[in-house]
Amino acid sequence: MTLILASRPNVYSSSPLDRIATRREDPDWIAAKLADPETLFVPVWRTRNLVRTTDDGTPEAVYLSGATAHALRMEQDGPWAFLGILEARAVFAIDISATDDPVPLLPETLGTFVDLRSVGWGVPRPEASVLAHARGLMHWRQRSKFCSLCGNPCEVKSSGHMLLCTVCNTQHFPRTDPAVIMLVHRGDKALLGHSTRFPRATMYSTLAGFVEPGETLEEAVRREVLEESGIQVGDVHYHSSQPWPFPGNIMLGFYAEGLTEEITIDPEELKDARWFSRDQMRNCDQHGFALPRVDSIARRLIEDWLAHG
Template sequence: MIPIRARRPNPYSASPLDRASARREDAAFLAAARESPDSLFVPVWRGQSLLAGEAEAVRGVFLAGAEADPWRVDAPWAFLGLWQERPVFAIDCGAAEAPPAFDAPAFGETARFADLRAAAGALPEAEAAILAHARGLLHWRARHRFCGVCGAACEARSGGNTLVCTRCETPHFPRTDPAVIMLVVQGDAALLGHSPRFPVPEMYSTLAGFVEPGESLEEAVAREVFEETGVRVGAVTYHSSQPWPFPASLMLGFYAAAQSTEIVLDPAELSDARWFSRADIRNHKALGFRLPRGDSIARRLIEDWLESG
């Protein structure tokens, strides 16, 4: 199978940030940066990002100056890095029972908290990546408040990028779960499946699953495809990766060459799986099925395969 290269960056993977990890232990720098009117603050409320605008004009709202003053002291925060030399912090607004209201003067309207996935296709690439970074890091912080070793409370260190147990002093680092996502192909046909968990009833997508301990990525691809569809695969080639902070995954994209075509479904995972030709996929609307969302690596795998043939 001829490798198919990624033709453009995946959504959430074009971060403009210098993560400046060497500054995370610099308490004086962090204190001054948090007080600086030039610093940018990325608010997250219970997994939702602050957005303004509509349709193709959606933008992320980054607070600075007086807009950020209410959140400089009490809200949990994390240093994300530098954007054009300006410090950028994530701030957790989740303690508020209702989403806080912010003005967005540049848009002449009030900003609102919303699911990042609903707007990612319209957001500028840099903004989408920063918002995803903030969401993922704060999700980890909110769910690892206590030590997994002794159960005591943890406190943030290293600019909010590490948690340390207050009793046994075990350090805990942000967790990312690796998942393989693959388009299985044979000649002019690709294997797509439908899960009852999909939010769109008519959607067919690539297969995917988490990497298990002691397993290579190629082994995970072959195992997941066989478990879900009964199809055997041979050559596995890498395409690209995508951070997916919904809640905390790194999606590793592959193409897999099928060695068999008979489908035997695992009903716990899929309600249907079919082989589709390129013509079928290009004509998916007329045929009554939908493809995965535009901000997903699944869609990029499909589109790049379509363009290769």
């Protein structure tokens, strides 16, 4: 099987931040940075990020600083976390979900709170990684206020990166669930499936699934493909990974060699699965189907495979 390398970084990767984790345990330094007017804040409202569109139609992240950021923090007093350093300035995520309408809290024309996946990041942008980082961490903070072991309240530690149970002292850390995503190919065709969860009725994408305990990534690829499509898989080669904080995943991308052709779908996972030729995938509109979104690793797997044939 020809080894296909990633042609460029994935969207939501290439973070420009120095996470400088040692500073998380320095309360005096954190307090000084929270009060510093030069510090940048990344607001998150009900899993949505603040984004504006430039004159040329390009999406752009909005960071808050100075009086605007100070007023927002004082008004909301919601969960926050230290993200890192960007060009010598501290960066914090702040959750303002407690307000029903965030617009009055911000200057006019500053931007709009949107789902990152709706922005259409066509190419990797470092700022998209910062927004994804903030979204994922604030999602965890909002949903992890109580100890999963004994049910008692937790207190925030490590500048928002750890929760400590106030009764049993269990430590809780942000959760990232690994999922494999793979383009199965055989000759000049690749396997794509349509799931009932897809936002578009005509969309076909690569297969994917979560890694189970005690399982290697390659074993997870072979198991998921077999379970969902009935296709036997041989060689498995790594392509790249992508943070996917929707809500808390890391997508691990692979190419997988299909050893069989007959498809038997799992109706609970897929509505349909087919082998598509390169010509069909390059002209999907003409053939009545759509490829996955441009910011996804699924699309990158497809595009890099098409470029090698």
